[in-house]
Amino acid sequence: MKHDIAQLERVASQVRRDVVRMVHGCQSGHPGGSLGCADFLVALYFEAMNRKEGFDMNGVGEDLFFLSNGHISPVFYSVLAHSGYFDPKELATFRKLESRLQGHPTTHEHLPGVRIASGSLGQGMSVAIGAALTKKLNGDKSIVYTLHGDGELQEGQIWEAAMFAPHNKVDNLICTVDYNGQQIDGPTSQVLSLGDLKAKFVAFGWTVLEGEGNDMAKVVEVLAEAKALTGKGTPIMILLKTGMGHGVDYMMGSHKWHGAAPNDAQLALALAQLEETLGDY
Incomplete structure (x- = not known):
């Protein structure tokens, strides 16, 4: 293990502070999902992924990550910064x-760590899938790796890809779903029910794991389990139970x-609940 759990939790606390401060600073952005995914992205970048120093767009000889739900850019940017890709x-x-x-990551900004x-x-x-097949x-x-x-x-393209990967034995792919049950218009169960997600992906031919997304030790554990299952002929899907806005x-x-920003008083309440561990930017 590269870091112990307590160290990873300290990083995640700082990342959550960054998230609420960033969104407050411009009065725009998406704090809820960002806070919920902080533990996952910290565990991924600081523990699970094999990364090289610096940044090369092709990523040859190192693990890659693609953020599909790009609106949670605050947590992505914070983790990239604390991982050494750019100054916090x-x-x-x-x-x-x-x-x-x-607000959404873009490649033409040439920000290290962002590939799409x-x-x-x-x-x-x-x-x-294209990157995995290329490798x-x-x-x-x-x-x-991906996060969704x-x-x-509810997007159709997801299910086209979900059919393609098992058929083509893309077994160097680990996808994760931020399974918080919420979306911009309300609970997913009310907007458009996802049904039994595990059964769906199993039926499509994926190996499916389930994990707790806001318990750092369990996040590290499920990522390690997923890595151990690669190379066995099937893509891996992690259904990660998280809480929207976790930590505040x-x-x-x-x-x-x-997609709402805290006001000054709400920011103060949030920061009072999140320990400053690595120093605020």
């Missing part, structure tokens, strides 16, 4: 004019914080 001080420019840190423009939902799995053709044993929102699974009591479990 740049987080202060989030969604500002001329910033590389736009994302935000138009449903596309990340298809991109990841197989090149004899590159590295793994390709559960509301994103008044945001937790509410779709109303999908």
